[in-house]
Amino acid sequence: MPTADRNRWLAAAALTAAGIDLAVFLLLHLVQPGVDILHQPTSAYIHGAFGFTSSLASAAVGLGGIALAAAVWRLAPALGGRIGAGLLGVFGLAKLVQAFFPIDPVGEVSGAGTVHNLLGNLAFFVLPIAAVLVTRPVAHATGRDRPAWWPVVAGWTLVATMVLVLAGDGLGFFGLAQRIYLVNAMAWTALVASWLWRGRR
Template structure:
């Protein structure tokens, strides 16, 4: 199951990277990954999201089985469902903030539920699992990455006073999330049931 988590995260990252490379229609710096679903190679975005959703579901199962955190399990479950819905309901092309389609609305809400759930889950599980410098540092990047993405998103939608780097901040946040998933899977171990003493040993 750990391999499923790592494969899902890796294939998702690969699909997004290839989408960025072959794209000639939108700015990788200024536009989010999900907008690229409207390009000629848009299927790569959907494939990447589905891969991440599968890996996330596997990670949720691992966390639940380990018993390390019930809250972390539920939050990762929300992340998994949110990513799946974001894949099923694609984003609109850029520039339609004021008149979003139903698909865009569902996509946006699902993505934000997923991202917020994930960042809380990362902090909860980082505190619950044994301390590790790399895992802790990645958790910090997950939190900082989401904050940067939120700042640039609000600016892009409202004030537009910052450089158009929304695509960069989102990719930093996504990259940190995927790395965190893989590291978390590697650190988890299932809880073994306690061995009851035999009747002979109790006498």
């Protein structure tokens, strides 16, 4: 299969994963309003009636991240792009495995919950770094780098929302900040995947 066709399939997988993630995100907020949006992470939805969809979304995001990493690896051969693609792969694997390790209920500690937190932190930190490294090369390779500042902003917004989550953890609005970060991650994934799917202008 030609590289362009492979990239389109990989990009379509990443786009689909972002769509599933957004749909589950909205569904859980609608059907499980008992979770405290201001303070609790979205992983807390796993303990509700529709919690299984949270695991499905995490697995989808993981597979989408791996697909996006494979597409970027082929399209951005420079060192920065390859490092970014590798980090995207780490992110995808972390989210995929995390789907099988639910977060602990409040007040409980278990091995599964510890693994969930470790994988979540790994995914949280590597995705913004990957975004900074791959957004500009992908934009350039697909002809979406005009104006030149656009891909820079698109990549660094994930870093900004990562900092917001860290601030929210100390200031008492972690849950809200995390949701802003997650929506931004969905948007970034969909943006880059759409560039790859449409190919070069």
